[in-house]
Amino acid sequence: MLQNKTYEAIFSRIPVYIECLNGIKEEYISATTIANALNLGEVQVRKDLAKISYGGKPKIGYEVKLLLDDLKKYMGYNILTKAVIVGMGRIGEALYYYKGFRKLNLEIVSAFDINGKYKDLSEFDSICSNNEIKIGIITVPQESAQDICDLMVKTGIKAIWNFSSTSLKVPSDVIVKNENMANSLSILIKLVNDSGK
Amino acid sequence: MLQNKTYEAIFSRIPVYIECLNGIKEEYISATTIANALNLGEVQVRKDLAKISYGGKPKIGYEVKLLLDDLKKYMGYNILTKAVIVGMGRIGEALYYYKGFRKLNLEIVSAFDINGKYKDLSEFDSICSNNEIKIGIITVPQESAQDICDLMVKTGIKAIWNFSSTSLKVPSDVIVKNENMANSLSILIKLVNDSGK
């Protein structure tokens, strides 16, 4: 299996459109206005929206409410998505209590850790089996990441959000999204160091 | 200014190569081996490495130590990078105490918040001016993000790592990297919902 590729750069822009439109009070908005607010090209915005929603009117733009509905539906905000999280260190807790996920209609059903106030891993299988968990969030140290991943795959989880720095091995029908903070910051460091050149 | 675009997909793979090579004990490694370990195409790996390092030997591969050095130098791990962080909620604290940044040669010089045990914003300007801070990390609520951003820009910070869900306005010589957790998870939700189709 090669890396999960989707060739869908558009996916990363739609949540930004949604965020932007949520702050709009007017009934209509043009692609030009959105583009300027988000520092994007207006043709790109128009193309993105055309792919997802019904279309705007010349000289007027798009109806905000309809557009917002379509975008949210496209990204699946209308469906409840259930997740579990394993590894309740600082990052795990930050995610577990993060209010920003609410808009996604996400429910973090349980949080697991080897000690302390969270659920024990011995309960993992039964809790996941009874709850139709779609997403597993891994916030454990590198050494245990693959084991937790295997456990998640075994209980039928099909998508993993991986905060560890391990390159996880999964069957081809399981999607892994790596969210390595250090690697992400690394890119920014590279960009700022190169920017003077 | 259009969105900070770099058209450098390669930047996101190099830290992964570095991680991978750090775990290698052999003296030589082939592009094929790296590709298999990371679920990438071998041609892609070879092309990436050719761009940065001196080259491998047919039938043998690349010398791990040299390659690692070149990759680290390319990403700037040899240079000390200084950062500050503003907003010491759960995410801010998680980042502040995160050990994974050490390998980047990153120093988070100060952490700021409006109350509590961290530095007060009144000290922001003097601390930044005296320390040649390159990167500002924003982990404050949406409402204050633009203000903090402006403050950072005013003190000469040229790169911002933005964890808020605000689309920040900056001068064209300042780089913004958005790290919106909800939007990132949103993409995974979209992928897993579509994967059955």
Next chain:
DNA sequence: TGTATATCGATAAAGATATATCGATATAAC
């Protein structure tokens, strides 16, 4: 009613990224 203009949608072009192919070469096995 006619004209000007902001905007849309479609098509075409450009740019960036990933993959396929193949000859050249360094080692290993015979």
Next chain:
DNA sequence: GTTATATCGATATATCTTTATCGATATACA
């Protein structure tokens, strides 16, 4: 020494993504 093979590097092709251009259309205004 000759042959087989893993691997590299270069070139060519395919795919994905962004940007440019332009005619069509809905409103505003003279």
